[in-house]
Amino acid sequence: xxxxxxxxxxxxxxxxxxxxxxxxSYFAALIVIILFFFLAIYYSFQIKKxxxxxFFYFIHFTIRAIYNFFQNVVTDRxxxxxxxxxxxxxYILLLNWFGLLPGVGSILIREEYHFVxxxxxxxxxxxxxxxxxxxAFVSIQYYGMRDLGITRYxxxxxxxxxxxxxxxxxxxxxxxxxxVLSFSFRLFGNIFAGEVLLVIIAFxxxxxxxxxxxxxxxFVGLVQAIVFSMLTAVxxxxxxxxxx
Amino acid sequence: xxxxxxxxxxxxxxxxxxVIAPSIAIGNIGAKAMESxxxxxxxxxxxxxxxxxxIAFAEAVAIYALxxxxxxxxx
Numbered sequence: 001x002x003x004x005x006x007x008x009x010x011x012x013x014x015x016x017x018x019x020x021x022x023x024x025s026y027f028a029a030l031i032v033i034i035l036f037f038f039l040a041i042y043y044s045f046q047i048k049k050x051x052x053x054x055f056f057y058f059i060h061f062t063i064r065a066i067y068n069f070f071q072n073v074v075t076d077r078x079x080x081x082x083x084x085x086x087x088x089x090x091y092i093l094l095l096n097w098f099g100l101l102p103g104v105g106s107i108l109i110r111e112e113y114h115f116v117x118x119x120x121x122x123x124x125x126x127x128x129x130x131x132x133x134x135x136a137f138v139s140i141q142y143y144g145m146r147d148l149g150i151t152r153y154x155x156x157x158x159x160x161x162x163x164x165x166x167x168x169x170x171x172x173x174x175x176x177x178x179x180v181l182s183f184s185f186r187l188f189g190n191i192f193a194g195e196v197l198l199v200i201i202a203f204x205x206x207x208x209x210x211x212x213x214x215x216x217x218x219f220v221g222l223v224q225a226i227v228f229s230m231l232t233a234v235x236x237x238x239x240x241x242x243x244x
Numbered sequence: 245x246x247x248x249x250x251x252x253x254x255x256x257x258x259x260x261x262x263v264i265a266p267s268i269a270i271g272n273i274g275a276k277a278m279e280s281x282x283x284x285x286x287x288x289x290x291x292x293x294x295x296x297x298x299i300a301f302a303e304a305v306a307i308y309a310l311x312x313x314x315x316x317x318x319x
Binding site for chain 2: 008073185189223226231234
């Protein structure tokens with residue numbers, strides 16, 4: 001019987017730092033965060049100079065495109081919301097695309113008696129997507145309370161004036177918490193399924209066959225980043241809308 | 245039927261039944277978006293964004309089935 005491909009649904013530990021386990025997906029996230037940090041420093045450094053590089057204009061063009069895209073959705077609140085939405089978009093995009101680079105998942109290191117991948121795309125880890133979903137959830141609640149006032153916002157969920165609005169309020173509470181679940185499972189499921197697909201295709205046919213799937217996964221990574229940040233925007237708009 | 249075979253059947257049936265409804269939904273969403281695009285070509289960007297959002301919602305259901313079957317298969 002042939003050896004089956006290595007697929008694990010949870011990230012594996014690669015190093016133990018005083019009881020805090022450093023997993024392979026955490027290591028990939030650290031690299032992406034450092035990369036993101038230096039990109040931001042580079043952008044803010046270049047923006048003051050008169051002779052700018054082509055790379056600066058590339059970043060500038062991308063940010064402008066995303067800014068205009070979100071401006072269509074949230075209209076006049078773009079200055080308030082763009083830091084959150086743009087950061088979510090670019091962070092998820094970089095994490096998704098980092099997982100597709102050659103070497104991620106294929107460089108193995110020895111951990112006691114078996115081999116584990118050194119790097120693993122960070123959004124294929126349910127912990128990360130849950131953390132991102134909780135960030136989105138908390139900011140949705142925060143903006144809702146900020147715009148409507150705490151008591152007015154909470155009367156959406158706990159309304160004792162008549163039985164019908166009491167029960168719809170309960171349903172609202174449930175749907176609010178199911179947002180966390182659906183945010184995290186959507187991102188995790190899409191990216192992890194893509195990763196599994198690439199592994200299986202590369203296992204069945206080692207050369208050339210995985211190329212169209214890589215293109216597909218690049219597109220899926222972009223779409224999922226857009227969907228995540230745009231759903232956050234739409235839910236914030238819903239939470240800040242005056243109820244009637 | 246041994247436990248291993250039952251598990252494989254569970255995986256296959258989960259994903260097979262789980263994608264039926266989302267695929268119908270996505271087809272409907274695409275068809276309706278095309279229809280409204282034909283009626284009102286100026287509203288292309290608004291239609292595109294809302295279509296992608298609706299597809300993402302419908303797709304999430306299929307993703308739940310996928311996550312369940314992946315967990316069944318690989319743990």
